[in-house]
Amino acid sequence: MVFSSLTFLYFFLPVVMILYFFSGTKVRNVILLVSGLLFYAWGEPFYIVIMLISTLIDYTAGRLMDKFDSDDKKRRACLLVSVIMNVGLLSIFKYSNFIFDNISAVVGQTVTNPFVSVNKWLNDIFPFELNEKRIDLPIGISFFTFQSMSYTIDLYLRKIKVQKSFLSFAAYISMFPQIVAGPIVRYEDVAAEIDNRSVNMSKISIGIAYFVKGLAKKVLLANNIGAVWTEIKALDYGEISVLTAWIGILAFTFQIYFDFSGYSDMAVGLGKMMGFNFPQNFDHPYISKSISEFWRRWHITLGSWFRSYVYIPLGGNRKGMKRTLLNLLIVWALTGLWHGASWNFVLWGLYFGIIIIIERVGLGKLLEKLPSAVSTVYTFLLVVFGWVLFDTDTLGDAIMFFKAMFGGTGVFADSYSLYMLASNIVMLVICAIGSTSLPDKLYSKLNRKSGAAVSYAMPVIQAAVLLICTAFLTDATYNPFMYFRF
Amino acid sequence: MLKKKKKASAGVSVDQIEKLGKKSVKRKVAISAVTMILFFAILIFFAIMTVFGDKASFSELENRYLSDPPKVSAKNIYSGEFSDDTETYVADHFFGRNIFVKFKTYADLFVGKNERNGVYIIKGSRLAQRVDEPDSALIETSINAVNTFAADNPDVPVFFMLAPTSGDIYSDELPKNAPMLDEKNFIENVYSGLSSDISTIDAYSVMSLNKDSYIYYRNDHHWTSYGAYLAYTAAAKKMGFTSAPLSSFDIEHASDSFKGTLYSSALYDGIEADTIDFYHPTNGCNITGEYVYKSFGEEPEFYDDIYFREYLDVKDKYSAFTGSNQPLIRITSDSTGGKLLVIKDSYAHSFVPFLAQNYSEVTMMDMRYIQISYKELIDVSEYDSVLFLYNAATFSTDENLKRLTY
Numbered sequence: 024m025v026f027s028s029l030t031f032l033y034f035f036l037p038v039v040m041i042l043y044f045f046s047g048t049k050v051r052n053v054i055l056l057v058s059g060l061l062f063y064a065w066g067e068p069f070y071i072v073i074m075l076i077s078t079l080i081d082y083t084a085g086r087l088m089d090k091f092d093s094d095d096k097k098r099r100a101c102l103l104v105s106v107i108m109n110v111g112l113l114s115i116f117k118y119s120n121f122i123f124d125n126i127s128a129v130v131g132q133t134v135t136n137p138f139v140s141v142n143k144w145l146n147d148i149f150p151f152e153l154n155e156k157r158i159d160l161p162i163g164i165s166f167f168t169f170q171s172m173s174y175t176i177d178l179y180l181r182k183i184k185v186q187k188s189f190l191s192f193a194a195y196i197s198m199f200p201q202i203v204a205g206p207i208v209r210y211e212d213v214a215a216e217i218d219n220r221s222v223n224m225s226k227i228s229i230g231i232a233y234f235v236k237g238l239a240k241k242v243l244l245a246n247n248i249g250a251v252w253t254e255i256k257a258l259d260y261g262e263i264s265v266l267t268a269w270i271g272i273l274a275f276t277f278q279i280y281f282d283f284s285g286y287s288d289m290a291v292g293l294g295k296m297m298g299f300n301f302p303q304n305f306d307h308p309y310i311s312k313s314i315s316e317f318w319r320r321w322h323i324t325l326g327s328w329f330r331s332y333v334y335i336p337l338g339g340n341r342k343g344m345k346r347t348l349l350n351l352l353i354v355w356a357l358t359g360l361w362h363g364a365s366w367n368f369v370l371w372g373l374y375f376g377i378i379i380i381i382e383r384v385g386l387g388k389l390l391e392k393l394p395s396a397v398s399t400v401y402t403f404l405l406v407v408f409g410w411v412l413f414d415t416d417t418l419g420d421a422i423m424f425f426k427a428m429f430g431g432t433g434v435f436a437d438s439y440s441l442y443m444l445a446s447n448i449v450m451l452v453i454c455a456i457g458s459t460s461l462p463d464k465l466y467s468k469l470n471r472k473s474g475a476a477v478s479y480a481m482p483v484i485q486a487a488v489l490l491i492c493t494a495f496l497t498d499a500t501y502n503p504f505m506y507f508r509f
Numbered sequence: 510m511l512k513k514k515k516k517a518s519a520g521v522s523v524d525q526i527e528k529l530g531k532k533s534v535k536r537k538v539a540i541s542a543v544t545m546i547l548f549f550a551i552l553i554f555f556a557i558m559t560v561f562g563d564k565a566s567f568s569e570l571e572n573r574y575l576s577d578p579p580k581v582s583a584k585n586i587y588s589g590e591f592s593d594d595t596e597t598y599v600a601d602h603f604f605g606r607n608i609f610v611k612f613k614t615y616a617d618l619f620v621g622k623n624e625r626n627g628v629y630i631i632k633g634s635r636l637a638q639r640v641d642e643p644d645s646a647l648i649e650t651s652i653n654a655v656n657t658f659a660a661d662n663p664d665v666p667v668f669f670m671l672a673p674t675s676g677d678i679y680s681d682e683l684p685k686n687a688p689m690l691d692e693k694n695f696i697e698n699v700y701s702g703l704s705s706d707i708s709t710i711d712a713y714s715v716m717s718l719n720k721d722s723y724i725y726y727r728n729d730h731h732w733t734s735y736g737a738y739l740a741y742t743a744a745a746k747k748m749g750f751t752s753a754p755l756s757s758f759d760i761e762h763a764s765d766s767f768k769g770t771l772y773s774s775a776l777y778d779g780i781e782a783d784t785i786d787f788y789h790p791t792n793g794c795n796i797t798g799e800y801v802y803k804s805f806g807e808e809p810e811f812y813d814d815i816y817f818r819e820y821l822d823v824k825d826k827y828s829a830f831t832g833s834n835q836p837l838i839r840i841t842s843d844s845t846g847g848k849l850l851v852i853k854d855s856y857a858h859s860f861v862p863f864l865a866q867n868y869s870e871v872t873m874m875d876m877r878y879i880q881i882s883y884k885e886l887i888d889v890s891e892y893d894s895v896l897f898l899y900n901a902a903t904f905s906t907d908e909n910l911k912r913l914t915y
Contacts, residue, residue, distance in 0.1 A: 033603075065592045066592060445621065498612075
């Protein structure tokens with residue numbers, strides 16, 4: 024299920040929340056687990072098994088580590104099992120197609136992904152309809168494996184205490200607010216709350232505010248501006264004007280930000296309603312003054328996960344210049360690969376890795392001295408170029424698109440681009456302003472000046488936004504049978 | 510907090526602060542309560558109304574049947590079909606669906622988008638279908654199919670009429686720079702690709718010349734009866750019959766509340782509703798009936814009128830012209846003229862009543878509903894002429910003409 028569906032919003036959410044509010048503390052984890060499993064199974068009736076296996080193994084690994092408290096060899100073995108299992112699941116379900124496609128390309132003949140035969144085997148035994156040609160990606164696998172690993176690794180490092188209750192641990196992994204698209208909530212973040220949290224009206228209303236804000240970002244902004252990119256992305260890059268290319272990639276720039284950060288806001292909001300404090304995942308990344316800063320503000324929980332569990336264990340910056348550079352490249356290649364199994368993503372990750380290295384060795388200092396407008400534009404442009412790598416289908420497409428952005432087709436603006444600009448300029452401007460910190464600043468200023476009026480208006484505004492989002496969500500299912508073609 | 514402390518030391522009593530604090534705490538509680546109640550009240554209200562409200566099985570606005578309740582079965586649940594069906598069902602029957610969807614139109618207009626679901630909204634004037642540059646390979650296939658048809662039936666004269674759509678005729682009203690196929694150019698290109706055995710009919714000029722008259726519906730993608738009449742006069746010149754004069758028809762305003770396909774797409778209420786006119790011959794030939802062939806191998810249904818008035822009471826009013834789209838429709842009249850085969854899209858429906866003045870039998874064949882070889886349905890050699898009648902939008906996207914080759 025996704026948050027931006029009428030079924031979730033109007034049926035799943037109120038039913039679960041009402042049950043949750045009126046249940047005792049102990050029953051709440053049961054509701055959390057059951058609703059999480061239902062939420063997950065709604066879209067992935069089969070792959071829920073994968074999540075449960077991963078949960079069970081990590082829970083057991085945790086208990087064993089606790090049991091062999093003084094035997095470091097055994098503790099290390101438990102950790103190893105957990106990490107290998109999680110990375111293994113990710114490799115099979117996310118990367119095996121990619122790996123075997125590449126092997127096929129290298130040897131010059133088709134090498135079939137052996138895991139596909141497991142799907143065939145399962146289809147024969149059970150009434151599943153698993154893909155028999157490729158391995159499909161289970162929803163959220165990149166998130167729940169990372170969350171799970173944060174538990175076993177931190178437990179090994181003795182940063183946290185063991186979770187003895189399987190219910191609590193399973194509820195942590197599968198709770199629906201963050202299961203599909205993060206933020207990557209580390210066990211450490213919610214260790215206290217998973218067994219002891221309170222729900223009250225104030226938290227619920229703060230949660231609602233986050234949720235509605237996130238819903239609006241996703242439904243009103245991301246989906247609408249995203250339609251512009253969908254249209255332009257499908258064009259022949261060899262024929263589009265400079266302006267068309269820029270409108271397209273800017274549309275994607277805003278789409279991905281509002282989509283992802285909107286989803287994170289909704290997750291944080293739902294968490295708050297249920298008594299959790301999830302970490303923030305975005306902090307106005309598009310106004311950053313360097314790429315290093317951008318990555319401290321974009322998908323914050325992923326960056327910090329890689330920092331804690333890959334970069335620092337590799338030695339971070341404590342083993343000399345050469346090793347630091349290597350560590351950075353490893354982390355950034357992995358960050359890229361985490362986003363998807365294709366060379367475009369690896370390249371996209373390395374692209375940022377290299378820029379960050381350059382900023383480290385001197386450019387960063389220069390950026391600090393430059394006027395902030397210059398460093399903001401520098402950062403924003405580099406991020407936008409990054410999105411070209413990120414969202415074009417092949418490397419060839421990316422190059423073609425770059426060419427179009429810089430006048431490769433020889434046309435700066437044609438009538439199509441002018442039409443697209445006129446039709447979407449208002450949305451683009453709204454998105455641009457919306458991705459700065461201006462709205463937040465404006466709100467707190469208004470709140471300070473005319474406190475009561477603004478705060479009383481907020482619930483009404485939120486209700487109106489909820490209804491507008493509902494209108495937009497309903498519209499997405501509007502499907503007139505037009506006999507234009509009949 | 511720090512600020513308050515400073516103030517307190519500057520002469521404000523502790524009591525006052527407590528009062529202020531209490532007031533703001535009270536206000537916070539009140540706002541939290543209102544937030545929570547409003548949010549959940551909306552969710553629960555719509556959920557209940559959706560579950561218990563009346564459920565239509567057919568949406569007139571969308572011209573389609575709405576989904577049935579999802580079927581619960583192990584297989585459906587395993588395969589994920591149950592989830593998908595539930596989501597569709599909830600969306601289809603969501604309380605206030607049509608109002609919500611309409612709201613989006615106005616939100617789009619508000620942010621400067623004058624195009625909705627492929628339809629341009631021209632405030633104060635009309636709605637117009639956006640027609641994009643066609644796939645040239647598809648057009649070539651269609652043209653070749655028509656040429657093959659003509660070559661396969663060398664003894665029957667073949668005519669071809671490609672009608673422009675309102676978006677091109679009124680292109681000066683479209684939003685600035687709006688993408689719109691240059692249909693004049695498109696029609697010329699198609700005509701030049703047709704073999705010399707095929708006579709082309711210029712409908713574009715007569716439509717363009719009469720653009721100040723009511724020749725296209727404002728809320729539907731079809732031409733009006735008058736538009737169709739003008740095209741009929743253009744056809745007469747090429748096809749060699751004398752068109753019945755306008756004065757020989759008695760015009761009935763059958764409906765003045767027609768909002769058709771373009772309205773369904775754009776959902777913009779600000780355009781004046783359309784009038785549907787029936788042209789009844791007064792001193793010409795009488796139409797003797799209509800035979801509708803709904804499926805292959807079955808006997809046709811017979812109707813003694815070509816106007817299906819029951820459609821005037823529903824949204825899909827254009828279907829009042831000869832009924833809805835069917836594979837084969839034959840109209841007979843007491844004319845002494847020959848037999849005509851029309852291979853067509855729905856533009857023909859308001860057009861054929863005029864042809865019945867000049868042909869004793871007009872058979873409309875719709876390639877979009879015929880999955881078998883047309884040779885199994887009709888014998889072209891029985892006809893005196895064949896007319897292809899398409900509008901530019903259909904012809905530029907339709908993939909069914911290729912079936913004329915087998």
